[in-house]
Amino acid sequence: MIYATVQDMIDRFGEPEMIQLTDAADQVEVKAARIQLKLDDAHALADGHLGRVYVLPLDGCAKPRVGGWDYVAPPQLTRIVCDVARYYLYDDLAPESEVYRRFKQATTELQAIADGKARLVCPWGGDPGALADQGPASGETWHTFAARQIGADVDGGYR
Template identity: 60%
Template sequence: MMYATVQDMSDRFGEPEMIQLTDPEIVSVQVAKAQRAIDDAQAFADAFVGRAYRLPLPGCSKPTPLPGDAGAVTYVPPPQLTRIVCDVARYYLYTALAPEHEVYLRYKAAERELQAIADGKAVLACPWGGVPGLLVAGNAPGDAEVFYQFSPRQCTDDSLRGFA
């Protein structure tokens, strides 16, 4: 499942900015360049999300009533992943940014949010109800069983005999 599309980026940031970022001749959005940034951003997001959720995510079931089928649904990515991937892809399309630039700040915020998801401190949400995917372990982030094993004691009275 793709978390974001070139159209999502154009809707969020405006077509003029997307043209400026993808086309040196400033004529039209170069879909291939924008899609490459989206693919890279999705791989970046999956590296974090995959620590908490099984990949690929099936997505959120969004009601989309059709004539004759009032209960029809489509599966869409969790909205926060769409936003995060768009912010990261936009950052990837820029060549140089100051640390106080809005695009850089949004990228860092996306990175922090992904880290919180990976650490189990935040969850992916489906605004229409349900869950976006299966957790790697446990019923909720942070509920996984922790297995540990201790080795036998290495320092004993006998092994330390003779040391002053």
């Protein structure tokens, strides 16, 4: 599941800021590839925390639309990932800047979710995914393997 898109970043922070951060030389257009790279990093950070609590990938929130449902990331997760990706786009920030404060708040919120002190919520009802302690959601089978024993027939006499 994708938590945030390049368009989410533009919608939240404005096209001028995204141009400034991604096309410093020409200041002409949003360089979507640079934003996507930072979004991928932010997704990985989020998954590292969420994987302690939820089975990944998340199922998503069922958002009603005419004629059915769309499965989307929980809105709070979209905000968190956008704040982290925005921070990653900056090269140098003072700790008192708004971008840095929002990044710290986002990582604190991710940690609270990982620690079980907060949860992802779906504003339209339901759950964003199965809890990790409930086992695999897709019917997967988990296996454990014993360490391989290396004998004289494999190590060629070196011990």
